[in-house]
Amino acid sequence: xxxxFTSDRPVYLQIAEKVTRxxxxxxxxxxxxxxxxxxLALEAxxxxxxxxxAFLELENEKLIRSKGTLGRFxxxxxxxxxxxxxxxxxxxxxxFISDMSELSIPVEQTTxxxxxxxx
Amino acid sequence: xxxxFTSDRPVYLQIAEKVTRxxxxxxxxxxxxxxxxxxLALEAxxxxxxxxxAFLELENEKLIRSKGTLGRFxxxxxxxxxxxxxxxxxxxxxxFISDMSELSIPVEQTTxxxxxxxx
Amino acid sequence: xxxxFTSDRPVYLQIAEKVTRxxxxxxxxxxxxxxxxxxLALEAxxxxxxxxxAFLELENEKLIRSKGTLGRFxxxxxxxxxxxxxxxxxxxxxxFISDMSELSIPVEQTTxxxxxxxx
Amino acid sequence: xxxxFTSDRPVYLQIAEKVTRxxxxxxxxxxxxxxxxxxLALEAxxxxxxxxxAFLELENEKLIRSKGTLGRFxxxxxxxxxxxxxxxxxxxxxxFISDMSELSIPVEQTTxxxxxxxx
DNA sequence: GTGGTCTAGACCACT
DNA sequence: GTGGTCTAGACCACG
Numbered sequence: 001x002x003x004x005f006t007s008d009r010p011v012y013l014q015i016a017e018k019v020t021r022x023x024x025x026x027x028x029x030x031x032x033x034x035x036x037x038x039x040l041a042l043e044a045x046x047x048x049x050x051x052x053x054a055f056l057e058l059e060n061e062k063l064i065r066s067k068g069t070l071g072r073f074x075x076x077x078x079x080x081x082x083x084x085x086x087x088x089x090x091x092x093x094x095x096f097i098s099d100m101s102e103l104s105i106p107v108e109q110t111t112x113x114x115x116x117x118x119x
Numbered sequence: 120x121x122x123x124f125t126s127d128r129p130v131y132l133q134i135a136e137k138v139t140r141x142x143x144x145x146x147x148x149x150x151x152x153x154x155x156x157x158x159l160a161l162e163a164x165x166x167x168x169x170x171x172x173a174f175l176e177l178e179n180e181k182l183i184r185s186k187g188t189l190g191r192f193x194x195x196x197x198x199x200x201x202x203x204x205x206x207x208x209x210x211x212x213x214x215f216i217s218d219m220s221e222l223s224i225p226v227e228q229t230t231x232x233x234x235x236x237x238x
Numbered sequence: 239x240x241x242x243f244t245s246d247r248p249v250y251l252q253i254a255e256k257v258t259r260x261x262x263x264x265x266x267x268x269x270x271x272x273x274x275x276x277x278l279a280l281e282a283x284x285x286x287x288x289x290x291x292a293f294l295e296l297e298n299e300k301l302i303r304s305k306g307t308l309g310r311f312x313x314x315x316x317x318x319x320x321x322x323x324x325x326x327x328x329x330x331x332x333x334f335i336s337d338m339s340e341l342s343i344p345v346e347q348t349t350x351x352x353x354x355x356x357x
Numbered sequence: 358x359x360x361x362f363t364s365d366r367p368v369y370l371q372i373a374e375k376v377t378r379x380x381x382x383x384x385x386x387x388x389x390x391x392x393x394x395x396x397l398a399l400e401a402x403x404x405x406x407x408x409x410x411a412f413l414e415l416e417n418e419k420l421i422r423s424k425g426t427l428g429r430f431x432x433x434x435x436x437x438x439x440x441x442x443x444x445x446x447x448x449x450x451x452x453f454i455s456d457m458s459e460l461s462i463p464v465e466q467t468t469x470x471x472x473x474x475x476x
Numbered sequence: 477g478t479g480g481t482c483t484a485g486a487c488c489a490c491t
Numbered sequence: 492g493t494g495g496t497c498t499a500g501a502c503c504a505c506g
Contacts, residue, residue, distance in 0.1 A: 024222045093236045096215040166483045187491045285498045334453040341381045
């Protein structure tokens with residue numbers, strides 16, 4: 001994994017997001033063990049507390065669960081993953097829509113271009 | 120204007136893009152004078168040559184014109200602005216599509232969500 | 239190649255033009271690699287940035303393409319070369335016409351002389 | 358007059374040529390007095406001998422004549438001017454043809470472009 | 477070694 | 492003052 005952070009959003013959210021992406025995209029399968037706090041902290045060159053904070057977010061969304069000393073694992077509840085996927089997709093879509101409206105691009109042109117490009 | 124640059128793309132492109140957005144969105148109208156090389160360089164805290172390079176890009180796309188010692192001006196050819204608008208929109212759309220597919224989100228779900236969110 | 243520059247036009251344009259001539263005339267074939275920035279800068283005894291600027295022009299006209307670290311290559315799109323040829327020819331012709339009219343030589347005499355000389 | 362010389366041809370020829378152009382184009386009329394050697398040498402920042410040499414050329418072509426201490430004058434023989442005009446035009450045309458053939462531009466395309474451009 | 481980017485600073489002309 | 496050009500030199504990414 002390559003880690004790089006922007007300064008416009010909290011680092012812990014950026015970490016949580018990256019893990020979320022890995023789960024949603026299937027890179028991490030349901031039930032898979034995920035890297036430890038210490039390892040991720042090393043890789044990303046951040047403080048372990050920051051990673052801890054990120055994992056807290058992911059546990060709140062029920063994307064991962066801690067099994068004590070065994071480590072942390074991706075949830076095996078596909079429902080929860082699906083929920084996260086929709087939530088994440090929604091964020092991307094909102095960003096997309098705001099990007100487009102920022103350019104005063106009418107909706108019709110947007111959908112028209114969407115069709116063209118997806119071909 | 121607030122200027123901040125990421126390190127993953129050339130600064131001159133980020134400047135060019137910002138000006139492009141201003142033109143496309145109508146913040147700068149056709150025929151408007153745009154800030155001088157030196158002024159933008161000051162604002163953005165970059166070398167004047169970097170701004171010059173950015174403007175060169177915009178002139179290649181015919182979005183702006185130099186009137187020599189008078190300064191630089193947004194093109195008064197609406198055609199060219201429209202072209203830039205479509206090109207820019209296309210970039211956003213491609214990014215959007217790649218973001219979505221990166222999450223293994225099928226196209227049907229994308230369009231479905233698009234409708235939900237835009238309501 | 240022999241390099242000499244006049245002071246009435248930017249050096250980078252004179253370099254770009256010389257390369258253009260080489261491509262148009264067939265000295266460089268489509269797909270051929272062209273000399274590197276540094277080598278040309280040495281030969282022409284100019285700063286590498288000046289050559290870079292010249293190449294930028296040629297890339298805008300799609301006469302050459304950069305293949306990253308592999309070097310720069312003449313386009314393999316004959317269409318683009320043909321376009322450049324016409325553009326270049328047009329420049330010569332315009333110069334010719336302006337030269338002639340500067341001498342108050344009527345068009346009829348010009349064409350008449352053209353025939354005589356070309357025989 | 359603005360004077361600038363290239364290094365690829367003798368300066369005295371460049372001076373002679375410039376005067377020739379002035380005569381041919383009608384800037385100097387038949388019988389007009391032309392600037393003195395000293396004045397031209399000053400203007401062009403060259404040695405008077407160089408100007409002298411240029412005038413020698415022009416006298417050989419009968420374009421100008423010296424009237425002793427009165428100065429030099431454009432010939433009032435329009436025949437001679439006409440001859441010079443044709444000779445000069447021929448040079449331009451030869452240059453034009455060599456420029457075009459250097460680019461491997463076929464004659465048909467040349468004449469075709471000539472028509473387009475002259476419109 | 478090649479291209480790409482960026483900075484610092486200079487000089488010029490004056491659409 | 493503005494844009495345009497040019498130089499000198501630096502660092503980076505890619506293989």
